[in-house]
Amino acid sequence: MLSPLFGGCRGGLALALLGISVAEPLRSTKGVCTDATFAPLTLPNANIVSLDSVIAHTAWPASSDLINAFPSTKNGTVEVCQVTIKYKHRGQNDTINTWVWLPVTSWNGRFVGMGGSGWVTGTASSLAQPVFDGYSAASTDGGHSASASLQSWALDSNGDLNWKLLEDFSSVAVDEAASLGKAATRLFYGSLPKYSYWNGCSTGGRQGHMLAQEFPTQYDGILAGSPAINWDEFIPAQYWPPLMMQELNYYPPPCELEAITDLAISTCDELDGVKDGIVALPGLCQFDPSTVIGKEVNCADTNSIIKLSEKSAQFAAAVWSGANNSDGSSLWYGLTHDAPLTGLGGIDCSSSGKCKPTPFFLATDWMTTILSRDPSRDLSTIGLQDFRRLFHTSLKKFGSIIGTRNPDLTKFRDAGGKMITWHGMKDQYAFYNGTIDYYDRVRDFDARVHDYYRFFSAPGVEHCGGGPGWFPGNGFDALVDWVEKGKAPDTLFAHTIPAAAESASTPIRKANLCPYPKVLTYVKGNINKSSSFICR
Incomplete structure (x- = not known):
């Protein structure tokens, strides 16, 4: 009792x-x-x-x-x-x-x-x-x-x-x-709180999903941005870009990678009906980097002009395709075409002029400390065969403890919980398509998912913020309205956040982000106004 x-x-x-x-x-x-x-x-x-x-x-x-x-x-x-x-x-x-x-x-x-x-x-x-x-x-x-x-x-x-x-x-x-x-x-x-909420992004987004999956009665509402779910898969997949550099024996300077990303954005920008520097339909982007091999690029950081190389094109293609098995089948998703390649594909050329990759710290920690149990392990000794073996070890040993990808949210649903997830489509660290994969699996498990769990894509937004796109900074308000007033969010209000280096006169663009699988599409009018876009 x-x-x-x-x-x-x-x-x-x-x-x-x-x-x-x-x-x-x-x-x-x-x-x-x-x-x-x-x-x-x-x-x-x-x-x-x-x-x-x-x-x-x-x-x-x-x-x-x-x-x-x-x-x-x-x-x-x-x-x-x-x-x-x-x-x-x-x-x-x-x-x-x-x-x-x-x-x-x-x-x-x-x-x-x-x-x-x-x-x-x-x-x-x-x-x-x-x-x-x-x-x-x-x-x-x-x-x-x-x-x-x-x-x-x-x-x-x-x-x-x-x-x-x-x-x-x-x-x-x-x-x-x-x-x-x-x-x-x-x-x-x-008195106890009348309502309890969770708020987190990245690891916090993973924690929010974990709470809905494993502790469904703790929170009435969960806001989970750019969630680091599928941890046992996407964290080792973060090492794929440095590995590709090693396999190609080529360490492209940042300006070369940025040029390839800019060319991809330029090619796929108007798929949503307007050219505004944002790729809103990355799944339709078919840019082939091999078509720009030899194109001249001005590197401002070194004050030099270089030509885009065949190996830099091969690297970009491999990162966009994602990690794979020896038979070519996919291990995990790649980055979207507009995500900065330098996030997971950084390099260091400070040592005697010899360049080497600088893997993202989570990937380094996971590959050495967790999977190899050797924090001092030299990652340059890991080849494709070693990587694939470690990847499968990650799934086998850590899926149940930290994978956070159980699609069964019915206990959370039955407890009356509500969850809003959003993910920047330009995310350079947590693969955007991994969240789509999870939401699709939840929807396959429970066709009623839209009643209690909604996922919104944020075009042009990087990991938990940044980038030229629309950031949903009022997502928590929408969650509270859903929980306390029963007002389910058909869209999620968002706006751009000009970088500090940009002009004070840079206009703030507004948009109403769409619930997946709908996509934000330009119709007509002022591109800075939300009324110029619809969910299609």
Whole structure:
């Protein structure tokens, strides 16, 4: 029988099912930011090591366009009760810090969990904006600090994988942060949040999908941008560009790769009906880089003119096609034609004039520390056969722990949850087509997916932001309206964000992003106005 403490609230039910218990707060401690107020917090199979609570004045500048940001236009300071909960799982060599921040006088009755990025499970600083906008909020370090190297926590003293800490990072700590955050909210305000939300991009987007898949009653609404789902596949696939450089024995200068990308954009730009420097229909882009071999390019960084080489064309074609098996069958998707090739295809020519690839750090960490269990392994010794073997090892050993690609979201659906995902089509790190792949599989599993999970493509947007395209900075507002008012988003409002180096007179372009599989298509009129585009 559920304790009357939780009543019929969805959040309370989740706490009760997980064994989280808090005593009825005494009137004298309600709203008081002291360790005694939060002393009743417990976790199943864990020991609370310490609790630290302090009143602080948290500042937040006006912003609507940051990773994990809320659509706030306010700035200033707010008085916050900041709680740090340190705990250990029994029988496991881990220590996890969870941060819960509680606005003292302006709580809006809602709770939000904030996601991380890369190997960072979460940070305390990410809680500043949500508490400023009236939310109680929580995040967790997942058992390791944001600055810690992967090998310092993913491998034990014997050099073996620390599976428990990998699980903490992947899922366990994020779920527990939600439970602790809602329980602490109950102790401080005397009631559980009426609605609970998740907000994250990249790793935070993966965490959001993991919560919907594995912990479907934790959150009423999930905003999951540029999600790093299919982790066991797309992270090793990030090493494909450096590997192609090694196989070709050619390390193209950045200006050569940028020129090829610009030519691809120019060729495929008007597929959506307008030439505006944005490729809105990448699936129809058939640009062949071999057709521009020999074209002269002015490299501003070296003040020289070079000709596009055959090997640079081969490299671009291989990156766009994606990693493959020896028989040519696909291992994973490639980048879209407009995504910067220099993101995963960086080079370093500083050593005695000899160039070498500089793989993206997640790919390097995964290939060496996780798959090889040798952080010092020289990746230049990995050939195609080694890469393919490691890729399949990744799927076999890590799909269940961190793959985050289970298409069965019916428990999330049945619990009344709502999820919005968006992904920049120009993403240079997390393959855009991987999110399409996942959404298609969810739709194949459940034809009702549109009732509770909607995916929006953002043309011209890079990883979690950046690029010339339309960024959906108000996605969280749309999520709240869907959860609390039943107003499902048929489109997602977005606008461009001119780079700092651009002229102050650069116009802000607006558009209403389309739910997949519809695509944003120009009809007529001013290209800066959303009314000039339709979803087709």
